[in-house]
Amino acid sequence: MTSSDAAAIVRAEIFAIATRPASWVISRVAVPLSIGVASLLLVLGEATFALAAGGTVTGIAKDALDRPLAGAAVRLETSDGEVMGRTTSDGQGRFTFTDVPAGTYAVFAEREGFETATAMGTVSDGEGWSVDLTLTSRQQLNPVLEPVVVTAKRMEGPRVLTTPRSIGAPVYEITDPAIQIQPGGENNSLTQVLLQAPGVTQDASSVGGIHVRNQMGNLQYRINGIALPEGTTLFGQSGGLSPRLAESVTLLTGALPAEYGLRTTGIFDIETKSGAIEPGGHIGGYGGTQSWLEPSVEYGGSLGRFRYFLTADYLQNSVGISPATPNGAIHDDTRQGHGFGYFEVVLDSMSKVDAVLGTFVGHFQIPDRPGATPGFSVDGVSSFDSTKVDETQLEQNYFAVFSYRKAEADWGLQVAAYARYGSLAFHSDRLADLLFNGIAQRVDRSSIATGLQADARYAVAPQHTLRAGMLLSAEQTSVQATSLVLPAADGLQTSDQAIRVFNSTGKIGYTGSVYLQDEWRAVPAVTLNIGLRFDAYDAFRSEWQLSPRVNMVWQPSAATSAHAGYARYFTPPRQEFVSSGTLAKFGGTTAAPEVTQNSAPRAERANYLDAGVTQQILPGLKVGLDGYYKQANYQLDEGQFGAPVFLTPFNYRRAYTLGIELTATYAAGNFSAYGNLAAGRQQATGVASAQALFSAEDFDYIQTHYIVTDHSQLITASAGLSYLWRNTRASVDMIAGSGLRRSVQHPNDSTNPPYQQINFGLTQGFVLPAIGKLQARFDVINVLGNNYVLRDGTGVGVFARQFGPPRGFFGGLKKVF
Structure with a gap:
């Protein structure tokens, strides 16, 4: 399977899957307390969504031991697979997308010799979204690289509800x-x-x-x-x-x-x-x-x-x-x-x-x-x-x-x-x-x-x-x-x-x-x-x-x-x-x-x-x-x-x-x-x-x-x-x-x-x-x-x-x- 084929599969699944380096993670979700509660969430959520004016997506690309990866190809996509932006991680693994409209997005990071890493998050006015992407190596990395101190925030979601593919349990x-x-x-x-x-x-x-x-x-x-x-x-x-x-x-x-x-x-x-x-x-x-x-x-x-x-x-x-x-x-x-x-x-x-x-x-x-x-x-x-x-x-x-x-x-x-x-x-x-x-x-x-x-x-x-x-x-x-x-x-x-x-x-x-x-x-x-x-x-x-x-x-x-x-x-x-x-x-x-x-x-x-x-x-x-x-x-x-x-x-x-x-x-x-x-x-x-x-x-x-x-x-x-x-x-x-x-x-x-x-x-x-x-x-x-x-x-x-x-x-x- 080519990297583009793999990316297409991941894109189709990303809004139900949060992928971690060594395993697939399938999003487990939750049923509302009642139809009334769900309706209230929808009304309030849509109203709030309309107010959000957008923000910035920032993050760090790193390897399995939390070391920053330079030169990773990073792209931002909507839930429909539309590419909103592309960039490359810098020497400290950092990447940034600016002027991103409010909404829910997926970020993909790729680099030769590594598995593709993905994450899902929400951009909001004022806070934006910060995320770490960990890429799993397909081969031994250069052992002389020194770890670099990085600063990044994990995705600030209310909570994450998942069913990992490797576990099959809540x-x-x-x-x-x-x-x-x-x-x-x-x-x-x-x-x-x-x-x-x-x-x-x-x-x-x-x-x-x-x-x-x-x-x-x-x-x-x-x-x-x-x-x-x-x-x-x-x-x-x-x-x-x-x-x-x-x-x-x-x-x-x-x-x-x-x-x-x-x-x-x-x-x-x-x-x-x-x-x-x-x-x-x-x-x-x-x-x-x-x-x-x-x-x-x-x-x-x-x-x-x-x-x-x-x-x-x-x-x-x-x-x-x-x-x-x-x-x-x-x-x-x-x-x-x-x-x-x-x-x-x-x-x-x-x-x-x-x-x-x-x-x-x-x-x-x-x-x-x-x-x-x-x-x-x-x-x-x-x-x-x-x-x-x-x-x-x-x-x-x-x-x-x-x-x-x-x-x-x-x-x-x-x-x-x-x-x-x-x-x-x-x-x-x-x-x-x-x-x-x-x-x-x-x-x-x-x-x-x-x-x-x-x-x-x-x-x-x-x-x-x-x-x-x-x-x-x-x-x-x-x-x-x-x-x-x-x-x-x-x-x-x-x-x-x-x-x-x-x-x-x-x-x-x-x-x-x-x-x-x-x-x-x-x-x-x-x-x-x-x-x-x-x-x-x-x-x-x-x-x-x-x-x-x-x-x-x-x-x-x-x-x-x-x-x-x-x-x-x-x-x-x-x-x-x-x-x-x-x-x-x-x-x-x-x-x-x-x-x-x-x-x-x-x-x-x-x-x-x-x-x-x-x-x-x-x-x-x-x-x-x-x-x-x-x-x-x-x-x-x-x-x-x-x-x-x-x-x-x-x-x-x-x-x-x-x-x-x-x-x-x-x-x-x-x-x-x-x-x-x-x-x-x-x-x-x-x-x-x-x-x-x-x-x-x-x-x-x-x-x-x-x-x-x-x-x-x-x-x-x-x-x-x-x-x-x-x-x-x-x-x-x-x-x-x-x-x-x-x-x-x-x-x-x-x-x-x-x-x-x-x-x-x-x-x-x-x-x-x-x-x-x-x-x-x-x-x-x-x-x-x-x-x-x-x-x-x-x-x-x-x-x-x-x-x-x-x-x-x-x-x-x-x-x-």
Whole structure:
């Protein structure tokens, strides 16, 4: 095939495909929340499109190791294939098109010895469009070329929704610009940012608990494609990662190919900022109601072959976890800190080594609620003000990832080693916890994990690319629990003198995985991905599974694509949260379990089906539909079964999950919008492990009935709008849900009330003499002040009440350099 033939094919597909160097990427789009929402997007979008007067398209042409390429032929085309302009990249890889009318365009870059690179974007008045084009070499490059510092911005779209041809499963990307325009921006937690993705449901509001496709946990976080080991932290969700470090965050879900395993409900792959593409940084502060104070700093750059990016922030406020009362929290102060560093050394034209270092430390007060009545007496005391309970939790997480990457034209290799240390310490209020719960605990959990991951690809033929890889990891966990309990007989307290019970457990566990898969382009419009994966683990149990995977992508036209897939999944329980204490020690006390059976959690084994279709309705408007079904044996779940705020895993004997997702994105001129609507349900029966966590009544009912799991929400929605006028951007986003489950007569037999939350943001960029470039922002969180209930304290594995965040007003200012 000639280069002109290839260009013709790419031109026909570009407005449904975003091409990356080593793989085809087919745009996945989203279906509107409703016909009314879609109509509104069209009307507003067309009106905004008419106002846009045009701008400039600029960018950088570079190779696979981010080195600028001079002499690349670059052209700009409309969606109809009309060439709007041609140019050649300069000595630093830069290219520019001026006086481009507002609209959606494709940019192509070609150079002898390289594959054609393409990108799609929107030109708007005032901002224009900046893009990086990475060309994959067909041969070894000159190793003596030195990397050059370049300055460029990635495409500033609202978000990118794609279905990669090599994956055949839903993929949803949130870019750094999309994070910045969200109300709160980079000052939000990472999990609050992830609520922009379809099928993502919030749990605890401030702590950032989330569920993907009505699943509890089973989430995996990756840094630049490398799986990040899990930690013991709970409130520092996602290991305490901050959105400040992210160039983009990509959610992969559904029936995934063989290269993804173990934690597969949702894989959040974070591409970190490197300092080479956008050198510089900022120092700033953010704060407001709820005693919010959040200073931050970041800086990145390069020195010859060395590149780096550093960021750090400190946070303190009075809504650290989640309010247990409406209109704000009682005893919910927090102090947190994040630190992150990325360091890279280019070895030659085709290889590099890098290091990623991160840390999170968080001090949390456990929220109180008024009106609670003690159920026990201690040392002659039988009353206590429940707003004065003083429980606290300290969480720490530290990780390091070191990797080597090499990218040849026909093959590539990535090898990474990682280490992580995490700890969680819960400190009880001795008297209060005994009075209200009959047990007061001091719990210290720690975990040390190390691992090695290797992934490789090899193009054996133009139609076939083989991928193979392995993962080996070891984890040592320790749990020290000191409990004060009261003597009891048949559930009734017999003495008000507390007795001490000590439990200490430790475990070293091992996990191993290997996979092999073939990406086969059977015909030009169809790509198959067929693979096999083997996973095994040895901890509280020893289990293994061989898992086949099959995925297909079909693109009948440039504007339409469809995908379908089947995956067999194997998911071990999180070792650091497994409870293995000796139940006999609590016999004859107020902490004695009603169910004496206590089997160790098992690995979940599931069959997963996923299928979807995407459609580009018109330039800028993308819609899509995705459906899924999962059948599981030993469905893993987690819950809080006591005052110490950590999650304990257990299994349901059988479960099924099904749902549908409708999503939409629209961008025209200075206007952008997105909308997501998901419906789904998970039901399960039979408690198959950790039975002692349950009351006898709940246990007996679940053994003989299917119940809706506590984290299952029937309807979940999110949406957002953004408009830029000169240097001022206004944005609005919304989350809504039909309510998580609660218990009335039987476990999880009802729902909490539906909720909606609307947030508003305003950002302004300006320049002051002698100071330089500044950016100010103003945000209102929960504009309508809805005091909605997330949890009412009932339901399987639900211990505490949780409300949405109170209305808050926040402002920030940062100096950009």
